[in-house]
Amino acid sequence: MDAPFSQASRGHDLAAMAREPVDLLVIGAGSTGAGIARDAAMRGIRTALIDKGDFGSGTSSRSSRLIHGGLRYLELYDWRLVFEASRERRVLLRIAPHLVWPRSFLFPVYHGGRISRWKLAAGLWLYDALALFRNVKPHRMLGKRALLRSEPGLRERGLTGGARYFDAQCDDARLALANARSARAYGALVANYTGLDHFELADGQVRGGRVTDVIGGGSFNIRARVVVNATGPWSDAIRALAGEPPVLRRTKGTHIVVPRERLGNQEALTLTSPIDGRVMFVVPWGDLSYIGTTDTDWDRDPENVAADANDVVYLLRSANAYFPHARLQPEDVLSAWAGLRPLLRPADPRLPSAVSREHRIEISRTGLISVLGGKLTTYRSMAEETVNIVLDRLNRADGRPRRVPCRTHREPLPGGEVADLEVVVQDAERDGISHELAERLARSYGSEAPAILRLARSDAHLAAPIVPGYPAIRAELVHAIRREMAITLADLLVRRTHLFYEVTGHAAAEAATVVDLAAAELGWDGIRKASELAAYLDEVRRGASFRTELREKLGKTPTVI
Numbered sequence: 001m002d003a004p005f006s007q008a009s010r011g012h013d014l015a016a017m018a019r020e021p022v023d024l025l026v027i028g029a030g031s032t033g034a035g036i037a038r039d040a041a042m043r044g045i046r047t048a049l050i051d052k053g054d055f056g057s058g059t060s061s062r063s064s065r066l067i068h069g070g071l072r073y074l075e076l077y078d079w080r081l082v083f084e085a086s087r088e089r090r091v092l093l094r095i096a097p098h099l100v101w102p103r104s105f106l107f108p109v110y111h112g113g114r115i116s117r118w119k120l121a122a123g124l125w126l127y128d129a130l131a132l133f134r135n136v137k138p139h140r141m142l143g144k145r146a147l148l149r150s151e152p153g154l155r156e157r158g159l160t161g162g163a164r165y166f167d168a169q170c171d172d173a174r175l176a177l178a179n180a181r182s183a184r185a186y187g188a189l190v191a192n193y194t195g196l197d198h199f200e201l202a203d204g205q206v207r208g209g210r211v212t213d214v215i216g217g218g219s220f221n222i223r224a225r226v227v228v229n230a231t232g233p234w235s236d237a238i239r240a241l242a243g244e245p246p247v248l249r250r251t252k253g254t255h256i257v258v259p260r261e262r263l264g265n266q267e268a269l270t271l272t273s274p275i276d277g278r279v280m281f282v283v284p285w286g287d288l289s290y291i292g293t294t295d296t297d298w299d300r301d302p303e304n305v306a307a308d309a310n311d312v313v314y315l316l317r318s319a320n321a322y323f324p325h326a327r328l329q330p331e332d333v334l335s336a337w338a339g340l341r342p343l344l345r346p347a348d349p350r351l352p353s354a355v356s357r358e359h360r361i362e363i364s365r366t367g368l369i370s371v372l373g374g375k376l377t378t379y380r381s382m383a384e385e386t387v388n389i390v391l392d393r394l395n396r397a398d399g400r401p402r403r404v405p406c407r408t409h410r411e412p413l414p415g416g417e418v419a420d421l422e423v424v425v426q427d428a429e430r431d432g433i434s435h436e437l438a439e440r441l442a443r444s445y446g447s448e449a450p451a452i453l454r455l456a457r458s459d460a461h462l463a464a465p466i467v468p469g470y471p472a473i474r475a476e477l478v479h480a481i482r483r484e485m486a487i488t489l490a491d492l493l494v495r496r497t498h499l500f501y502e503v504t505g506h507a508a509a510e511a512a513t514v515v516d517l518a519a520a521e522l523g524w525d526g527i528r529k530a531s532e533l534a535a536y537l538d539e540v541r542r543g544a545s546f547r548t549e550l551r552e553k554l555g556k557t558p559t560v561i
Contacts, residue, residue: 005181005190005485007522013048013189014213018220022048022189024390025208025224027196027238030060031172032371033230034179035383035408041186042411043387043404045394048222049180049188050211052195054491056176058302059232060376061495062339064255064281064292067092067100067377068167069131071270072279074123079130081358085377086131089168092175092380093136096413098421098446099178102136103169103283107270108147108154108162108322114277117141117161124165136166153264153323169268169283172376173495174444177484178413185414193487199227199241205367206242215487225397226390229370233302233340242368249345250302254311254338255292257501262332263289263323273318280318286440288334288502291315298340306542307336309549329559330550335501335543344373361386367393380408415446424449431457436471444476452479467503467510474517481521489515489532490539506540 003009026037029051037049051057069086070078092100107124109117124139143161148154150164184190193214200208200221208224229238236246268283282291294311316328344360359374359382369389374382384406395402418424421442428438431453441449455475456463462475480486480496492514494500499507507514515529524532 004483005184006482007485007487009184010191010485010487011216013184014191014194014216014220016189017048017050017191017211017222021208021223021225022046023225023394024048025050025222025227027051027209027227027229028231028234029055029176029180029190029192030058030230030232031056031176031179031376031379032060032232032374032382033228034176034183035379036228036230036371036386037183037188037190038179038186039380039383039387039406039408040390041183041188042407043391045387045390047183047188048224049183049190050194050196050222051192052214054192054487054495055180055485056173056495058234059339059342060176061173062253062255062337063172063376064253065170065172065283065285065290066103066167066281067170069127069135070375070377071123071127071165071167074126078358081378082127083130084381085375086127086135088378088381090131090134091409092170092377093168095409095411096170096175096178096416096446097418098415098443099175099413100168100170101421101443103167103268104137105165105167105268105270105281106142106147106151106162107165108151109160110155110158111160112158114272120163124163127165136168139163139165150267151265151269153325155322155324164267170376171444171498173498175376175413177495178415181414181484182411190485192485196238196241199366199368201366204365206364226393227368228386228390229368230386232342233305235342235370235372239364239368239370242364242366244364244366244368244370247345247362247372249343250298250340251343252296252298252305252311252338252340253293254307254315254336255290256307256312256315256336257285257288257290257334258328258332259334260284260287260289262328263319263326265289265323269322271318271322273314274321275314275318280315282319282322286502291319295341302340305338305340307338307546309546309553311338312336312546312550313553330547330554333546334504335506336546337501337543342373361389363389369393384408415448418447421446428453434471437473440471441476445479448483451483452476455479466497466514467499467507470499470503472497472499477514477517478521481518486518487522489518489536492518493536494539500540500543506543508537508540511536 023046024040026033026049037047040047067089070082128135141163144159147162195212197210199206206227208222212219231238233250236248271280360372362370391402424442425438452475466472486492515533519529
């Protein structure tokens with residue numbers, strides 16, 4: 001497994017999957033599926049990991065980008081989930097400090113609001129206690145004046161005080177990618193853009209599946225002793241191939257991105273929407289802030305999920321209620337994303353936000369193992385539990401040891417082999433890199449940031465920015481192709497660099513230049529270049545479709561205040 005994680009390694013691994021049986025086939029390479037593959041490979045299980053799209057291209061790159069204990073779950077008396085999530089937050093801060101970092105949150109309280117000061121104080125004390133008082137820092141209750149000093153843009157009328165508490169923020173897309181890369185480094189066979197057509201059965205038991213290479217074409221069988229379905233919102237569709245009934249209640253969560261200066265927030269904020277009382281967040285992301293999330297049932301095709309006009313209006317109105325001077329309007333929205341939560345269907349109908357984020361692992365009558373529900377924060381512990389079940393099944397099949405210890409809580413993820421990211425930043429600045437770019441490289445690549453800088457030094461063309469005035473350089477694109485298995489233009493601009501969300505126009509103006517660079521690296525001909533560019537521009541159109549809806553809904557000059 002010495003070949004870099006790339007198009008070449010993908011071809012190698014697809015050939016190996018077709019040629020030799022594996023112990024475990026994992027379908028779905030989001031955080032949970034990639035985490036399962038990593039854990040299994042580390043425990044000596046011969047593993048194959050596939051996804052019909054890119055790593056984390058579903059829910060795992062469309063989250064609230066938070067690794068948190070779940071303060072709002074205390075209202076559901078979900079103590080076990082909060083305890084587990086708090087433990088996993090500590091683990092991820094340790095093994096991936098470049099992708100998961102501490103974040104302070106302010107929680108303002110208003111007269112007549114759903115959550116009173118005493119209830120907030122009691123909840124935060126319990127929150128710290130369930131973290132065994134090993135949170136990033138202990139919470140602190142704040143008076144009205146102290147809160148306004150921290151966030152002067154907040155609405156003063158009715159404000160009675162609040163609190164500051166601590167959780168963590170993450171780069172969700174790159175976290176899924178890091179787990180997939182680590183899985184291969186430990187021996188797993190890994191390929192994105194490889195879709196399952198149907199299962200192969202022997203004696204009524206799932207023993208692999210027929211898959212298709214979405215990029216290169218061609219289909220083949222993967223033979224496996226055990227198969228795990230870790231496809232999140234697509235779990236019911238995969239279960240249906242094994243004759244199993246649906247069990248999910250999918251809900252849509254939408255976020256919008258605005259220039260941070262429009263709100264002026266210095267920290268992250270936890271708020272309750274004045275529209276429906278739902279807990280929501282306003283979170284800094286460099287010079288931007290993202291606002292989310294919505295929670296509405298979704299019974300349509302998961303492939304078509306997108307932010308709509310109602311989502312955007314809800315989020316803008318909610319934010320404006322707390323930041324009245326911002327007067328955010330639709331034209332302030334730089335971008336938006338929407339993802340689906342694969343929640344377990346409740347026995348009794350309730351509000352979507354009241355449905356538990358607990359997970360469940362089910363084994364069907366055909367032996368298919370499905371990981372259902374759960375949340376990003378607990379993906380690693382869900383993976384550990386799943387691999388324990390896989391080991392038990394392999395033990396019964398061939399007598400191999402079932403008590404092989406899990407090591408994923410100790411071993412750093414790629415780029416996480418660094419004690420202090422500030423050292424990475426300082427080293428880059430000594431090489432003449434701007435502070436903005438140095439911070440970006442350290443946060444995205446951790447201990448691998450020097451590899452990006454070496455590429456930039458080797459070719460002045462690669463040291464140039466991808467988008468003028470934005471701290472992201474072309475060397476990152478080459479690194480993504482050679483070391484991060486970027487296969488398409490969207491891989492590069494949406495999930496590897498996030499330029500789709502972070503620059504005006506979704507980097508559509510620069511897409512043609514990026515296509516030329518990718519073509520030189522990946523050997524694309526003119527037809528493939530045109531196809532990739534058209535596919536990306538179509539994604540840009542779909543990502544901005546809410547703007548057309550807003551104009552139709554609110555008139556030529558949409559106003560939401």
